[in-house]
Amino acid sequence: MQLNGQHTDVLIVGAGPSGLMMAAQLLRYGIQPVIIDSRQGPTDQSKALAVQARSLEIYRQMGIVDKALKDGKPAEGVTFNQNGHKIDSFSVKNIGTGETPFPFVFLYQQSKNERLLLDYLTRQCCPVYWNTTLVSLKPGADKTTAIVNDGNEDAMLTCRYVVGADGAHSVVRKQLQIPFNGDVYAQEFFLADVVLDNPELTDSFIQLYLQDRGFTGFFPMPEKNGYRIIGNLPEKATDNIADLQLEDVVPAMNAITGLDIQVIKNNWFTTYRLHHRMADSFSKQHCFLIGDAAHIHSPVGGQGMNTGLQDAYNLAWKMAFVISGHMSENILESYAAERMPVARTLLSTTDRAFKIILSKNWFVSFFKKHLLSKVLKYVWSKESWREEFFKRVSQIGISYRDSQINLHLSNATKVKAGDRLPYLKVFDEKKQEETDLHEWCAKPGFTLIVLGSFKELDLFTLAKWLSQHYPGLINFFYLPASAKNQPVFDAFEIPKGKKKAIIVRPDMHIGFINDVVAIDMMDNYLVNVLGLKKQ
Ligand SMILES: Cc1cc2nc3c(=O)[nH]c(=O)nc-3n(C[C@H](O)[C@H](O)[C@H](O)COP(=O)(O)OP(=O)(O)OC[C@H]3O[C@@H](n4cnc5c(N)ncnc54)[C@H](O)[C@@H]3O)c2cc1C
Numbered sequence: 231m232q233l234n235g236q237h238t239d240v241l242i243v244g245a246g247p248s249g250l251m252m253a254a255q256l257l258r259y260g261i262q263p264v265i266i267d268s269r270q271g272p273t274d275q276s277k278a279l280a281v282q283a284r285s286l287e288i289y290r291q292m293g294i295v296d297k298a299l300k301d302g303k304p305a306e307g308v309t310f311n312q313n314g315h316k317i318d319s320f321s322v323k324n325i326g327t328g329e330t331p332f333p334f335v336f337l338y339q340q341s342k343n344e345r346l347l348l349d350y351l352t353r354q355c356c357p358v359y360w361n362t363t364l365v366s367l368k369p370g371a372d373k374t375t376a377i378v379n380d381g382n383e384d385a386m387l388t389c390r391y392v393v394g395a396d397g398a399h400s401v402v403r404k405q406l407q408i409p410f411n412g413d414v415y416a417q418e419f420f421l422a423d424v425v426l427d428n429p430e431l432t433d434s435f436i437q438l439y440l441q442d443r444g445f446t447g448f449f450p451m452p453e454k455n456g457y458r459i460i461g462n463l464p465e466k467a468t469d470n471i472a473d474l475q476l477e478d479v480v481p482a483m484n485a486i487t488g489l490d491i492q493v494i495k496n497n498w499f500t501t502y503r504l505h506h507r508m509a510d511s512f513s514k515q516h517c518f519l520i521g522d523a524a525h526i527h528s529p530v531g532g533q534g535m536n537t538g539l540q541d542a543y544n545l546a547w548k549m550a551f552v553i554s555g556h557m558s559e560n561i562l563e564s565y566a567a568e569r570m571p572v573a574r575t576l577l578s579t580t581d582r583a584f585k586i587i588l589s590k591n592w593f594v595s596f597f598k599k600h601l602l603s604k605v606l607k608y609v610w611s612k613e614s615w616r617e618e619f620f621k622r623v624s625q626i627g628i629s630y631r632d633s634q635i636n637l638h639l640s641n642a643t644k645v646k647a648g649d650r651l652p653y654l655k656v657f658d659e660k661k662q663e664e665t666d667l668h669e670w671c672a673k674p675g676f677t678l679i680v681l682g683s684f685k686e687l688d689l690f691t692l693a694k695w696l697s698q699h700y701p702g703l704i705n706f707f708y709l710p711a712s713a714k715n716q717p718v719f720d721a722f723e724i725p726k727g728k729k730k731a732i733i734v735r736p737d738m739h740i741g742f743i744n745d746v747v748a749i750d751m752m753d754n755y756l757v758n759v760l761g762l763k764k765q
Contacts, residue, residue, distance in 0.1 A: 231378075231380050231382075231383055231384075231385040232359075232385075233264065233266075233359065233362070233378060233385045233387050234385035234386060234387070235385075235386065235387070236264070236387045236388075237373075237387065237388045237389070237390075238263065238264040238387060238388075238389050238390070239261060239262075239263070239389070239390045239391065239553045240252075240256060240261065240263035240264070240389065240390065240391045240392075240393060240549065240553070241263065241264050241265075241266070241374075241376055241387065241389040241391070241392045241393070242263050242264070242265040242266070242393045242395055243266060243267075243364045243376075243392065243393065243394050243395060243396045243400075243401070243402050244266075244267055244394070244395035244396035244397060244400075244521075244523070245265055245266070245267035245269070245272075245344075245348075245358045245360075245395075246267075246273075246344065246395060246397060246521065246522070246538070247278070247340060247343050247344055247347065247521070247535045247538055247539055248395040248520045248521025248522070248523075248535075248538030248539065248541060248542050249265055249267070249393070249395030249396075249520075249521070249542075250265075250344060250347035250348060250350075250351065250358075251288075251347060251538070251539045251542035251543060251546075252265075252393050252395055252520060252542035252545065252546055253265045253347075253351055253356055253358075254292065254347050254350045254351060254354075255542060255543060255546030255547065255550070256546050256549065256550055257350075257351065257354040257356055258292070258546075258550075258674045259546075259547065259550035259551075259554065259674055260550075260554070261549075261550050261553050261554070262356060263356070263393075264359065264387065264389075265351075265356070265357075265358050265359065266358070266359040266360075266362040266363070266364065266378055267358055267359070267360055267361075267362065268361065268362065268363035268364075269360060269361070270360055270361055271360050272341070272344050272345060272348055273340070273341050273344060274341050275340075275341060275423075275498055276339035276340060276341055276423050276451070276458060276497075276498065277339070277340035277341070277535070278339070278340035278343070278529075278532065278534060278535035278536075279337055279338075279339055279340070279449050279451070279458050279532060280305075280335055280336065280337060280338075280532025280536070281298065281302065281336045281337075281338045281343060281535075281536065282335070282336070282532065282533070282536045282623065282624045282625045283326060283329075283330040283332040283333065283334070283336070283620075283624035283625070283626055284330075284536065284540065284624055284625035284626050284628070284650070285535075285536045285539045285540070285625070286298065286299075286330075286331075286332040286336060287330060287331070287332065287626070287653075287668060287738070288539065288540075288543055289346070290331060290332075290668065290672075291668070291671065291672050291738065292350065293672075294346055294349075294350055295332075297346055298336075298338055298342070298343070298346055299336075301338060301342055301452060302336050302337050302338030302339075302342070302452045303336070303337050303338075303434065303450070303452045304323070304334035304335065304336055304337070304434075305322060305334070305335045305336075305337055305434060305435070305436055305449075305450065306321060306322065306323050306434040306435050307319055307320050307321040307322050307323065307434075307435050307436070308320050308322065308435065308436045308437075308438060309432075309435050309436070309437050309438065310438050310440065310602070310603060310606065311437065311438065311439045311440070311487065311488075312439075312440055312441065312602075312603075313441055313488070314439070314486075314487060314488025314489075315488070317602070317603040318603045318606060318607060319435065320606065320610050322334065322335055322620075325616060325619075325620045326617075326620040326621075326624055326626070328653075329617070329620065329621070329624075329626060329652075329653060330624065330626050330653050331653060331666070331668070332624075333620075335532070335623065335624070337449070337450060337451065337452055338452065339451065339452070340535055343535065359378075359380075361380055361381055362378050362379070362380050363378060363379050363380075363381075363401075364376060364377075364378050364396065364401050364402065364405075365377040365378060365379050365384065365401075366401075366405060367392060367401075367402060367405040367406070367517065369392075369406070369514070369515035369516060369517055372390075372516075373388045373389060373390060373516075374388070374389050374390075374391075374392050374515070374516055374517060375387075375388050375389075376388075376389055376392065390516065390553070391516050391517070391518065391549060391553075392516065392517040392518070393517075393518050393519075393520060393542075393545070393549075394406075394517060394518065394519045394520070394523045394524075395520050395521050395523060395538070395542070396523050397521070397522045397523055398505070398507075398522045398523070398526045400519065400522075400523035402517060402519065402523060403509055403519055403523050403524075406514045406515070406517055408509050408510055408511050408514060408519070409509070409510045410507045410508070410509050410510075411507060411508065411510065412505060412506045412507025412508060412526075412577070413505065413506060413507070414503055414504070414505045415503065415504045415505070415506070415528070415584070417462045417463070417503075417504075418462070418463040418471060418501055418502070418503055419460060419461065419462055419463060419501065419502055419503070419504060420459075420460070420461055420462075420463055420474070420476075420479050420499065420500070420501045420502075421458065421459070421460050421498070421499070421500050421501075421502065422458070422459040422476050422479075422496065422498065422499045423451070423456070423457075423458055423496075423497040423498040423499075424456070424457055424459060424476070424493050424494075424495060424496050424497060425453070425455050425456050425457075425493070425494040425495040425497070426455055426457050426491065426492060426493060426494060427455070427492040427494050428489060428490075428491060428492055430489065431448055431450075431457065431489075434450050435450070436448065436449050436450065439486050439487045439488075440602075441486045443464075443482075443485070443486060444461060444462040444464070444482070444486055445461060445462060445486070446459065446460070446461035446483050446486045446487055447459070447460045447461065455494070459483070460529070461479070461482075461483060461486070463479065463482075463501060464479065464482040471501055474501055475499065476493065476496050476499040480493070504527075504528050504529075504584075505526050505527075506526065506527045506528060506577050506580070506581050507525070507526050507527075508524065508525045508526075508570075508573055508574065508577055509523070509524045509525065511566065512524050512541075512565060512566035512569060512570055512573075513562070513563075513565060513566050518545055518562075518565060520538060520541035520542050520545060521535075521537070521538025521539075521541055521542070522534065522538060524541065524569075524573060525537065525573040525576065525577060527576060527577050527580040527581065528580045528581065528583075528584035530580045530583045530584050531579075531580060531583065531622075531623055532623075533576055533580065533623075533625070536625055537572065537573065537576060537625075540569075540572070540625060540628070541565075541569050543737050544565055544568055544569055544737055545562075545565045545569075547674075547735070547736035547737055548561045548562055548564065548565060549562065551762075555763070556703060556762060556763055557760065557761050557762055557763065558761040558763070560761050561635065561760065561761050564633055564634065564635045567633055567634065568630045568633050568635075571632075572628055579622075626650055626653075627650075628650065629646075629648050629649045629650065629739075630648040630739055631646055631647070631648035631649065632648070633648055634759075635741065635759060635760055636648040636739075636740070636741050636742065636759075637741070637742045637743075637744075637755050637759050638742075638743055639742070639743065639744040639745065639746070639751065640723075640730070640743040640744060640745045641723070641745060642722060642723035642724075642730075642743065642745075643723070644721065644722075644723055645721060645722055645723075645740070645743070646740070646743065647740050647741060647742055647743050648739060648740065649739065649740050650738060650739055650740075651667055651668065651671060651734050651738045651739065651740055652667065652721055653666060653667065653668055654666060654667050654717065654718045654721055655717070656670070656709055656715055656718055657712065657714040657715055659709075659710055659712065660708075667679070667718070668738065670705070670707045671705075671734050671738050673705050674736060675702070675703050675704060675705055675736055676700075676703060676704040676705070676733055676734065676735060676736060676741070677704065677705045677706075677707065677733070677734040678692070678696065678704050678705070678706050678707070678731065678732070678733050678734075678752070679707045679708075679709060679731075679732045679734065680692065680707075680708050680709070680729065680730070680731050680732075680747050681708075681709045681711075681718065681719065681722065681724055681729060681730045681731075681732070682710070682711060682724065682727075682728060682729030682730060682747070683710055683711055683727070683729070684708065684710070684729070684747075688747075689708055691749075692706065692747075692749070693706055695749050698765070699753075699764045699765050700756065700762065700764065700765070701765065703762070704733075704756075711724075711726075722743075728745065729745070729746070729747045730743065730744065730745060730747070731743070731744045731746070731747040731748075731752060733752065733755065733756070741755070741760065742755045742759075
């Protein structure tokens with residue numbers, strides 16, 4: 231077997247969305263991982279349906295977002311129905327305008343995401359070793375030995391790092407003996423990817439039908455009249471679950487929705503149980519867990535795949551900087567420190583929401599029947615709450631303010647070190663064109679942005695300091711004060727005549743903000759806080 235006897239810097243186990251994103255991000259830094267998957271090839275099962283704005287921002291940074299935008303579509307809103315009657319509709323159309331280049335909830339199946347990332351890997355000459363299963367791992371002091379099998383024979387390879395992106399039943403997690411605590415929901419669910427002849431379902435609104443007996447949700451797919459249907463199985467149906475077909479659940483669906491469901495094409499039907507679990511630790515002995523290997527939860531809010539993509543995005547640049555010798559290994563500890571709180575919050579919020587959807591408790595039923603629509607209407611009428619909702623669902627509100635690898639040396643309170651870099655339009659005075667801060671951070675590596683009025687000599691000194699001591703690692707931009715750029719100065723709370731230095735991490739989170747632009751203070755951050763090796 232080709233892999234036998236090889237040594238690799240990174241072995242990625244699993245070529246689902248998390249593993250593929252991990253590989254793609256490492257490739258951006260010139261690191262070639264070995265990525266294996268026990269499947270025969272990429273999936274055609276749709277699985278996750280929503281790609282959130284934060285994930286699209288990553289695709290934009292990678293230069294692949296246009297393809298995704300072409301092949302998916304934004305959801306227009308959500309309609310709540312109770313006992314067959316519409317109670318209310320809430321539009322999510324361009325709900326996050328001004329906050330991100332992608333101010334919507336985007337519908338683009340997991341299978342398409344995987345294809346998109348796989349194409350990226352192919353262009354970078356990084357093959358996925360399909361039909362190759364991790365059998366065992368033996369972590370050592372400076373390398374881990376992995377045994378993999380291609381269906382015929384075992385191969386042994388040694389790895390500096392192992393990334394377990396191998397899903398809920400992760401062998402990596404089990405080999406590391408990391409507990410995966412949590413629980414399983416009592417109910418059984420079904421999922422169907424179908425084409426329907428039900429014009430009353432309006433193609434681009436998510437339709438949720440809640441009823442005492444259960445729920446059914448219709449999620450529009452990018453293809454015309456294509457829907458993902460999710461619902462809980464009728465109690466009687468769970469007796470013969472292995473043989474269950476779509477036709478068996480249609481009567482229950484009709485009863486819950488009051489519709490006459492007409493299936494034109496059934497692409498995929500499956501039943502499943504949902505768990506909410508989280509690994510006790512996201513790393514152990516040079517091995518890391520990302521995506522479903524680290525956390526699983528109910529699909530409420532369409533967060534699972536996106537969280538896996540963000541795990542990979544967070545870990546990959548840190549690993550790449552260590553492997554290329556630019557950073558000390560301590561930086562890798564910040565992966566678990568930053569991502570475990572995100573997963574913890576996600577598990578508790580999705581669990582609460584899911585329990586409300588499923589509850590048969592009389593009080594919750596009363597709430598759903600009589601109060602839910604009024605509460606939602608009230609919440610939706612407040613712009614600030616709509617903004618908060620979008621920030622959470624889109625994942626653009628995730629911040630690492632408490633992380634040890636960020637440093638906030640500023641009186642500003644609106645945007646702080648650890649936050650995602652806000653999406654702000656800027657007028658580039660040098661090129662005389664409109665761009666935005668995210669575009670400035672498109673290149674791999676850190677980005678230093680200085681704002682305010684600087685003498686040419688000061689800018690020259692900054693550029694020289696970067697190129698001499700951190701060559702190729704930190705991109706540099708300068709934004710002078712101007713009427714056109716005043717919103718940027720306002721966002722960062724920069725008073726008239728003052729300056730600011732912002733160092734943006736490769737994952738577009740702010741690492742450092744200082745109201746003073748001083749090289750020694752930036753050196754201190756880069757070397758002593760981040761562990762970057764100064765030349
Ligand atoms: C019904 C449903 C709807 C969902 N909807 C959404 C949604 O709208 N939005 C959202 O964000 N998420 C959603 N999710 C969740 C989403 O599908 C998962 O979170 C996502 O697949 C996780 O990706 P992953 O790469 O971490 O793991 P996986 O996709 O599970 O990939 C793991 C890979 O590892 C491979 N593997 C496993 N063991 C081994 C081994 N020993 N050796 C080699 N390879 C191995 C597997 O073959 C697999 O390809 C939904 C999930 C379900 C079930």
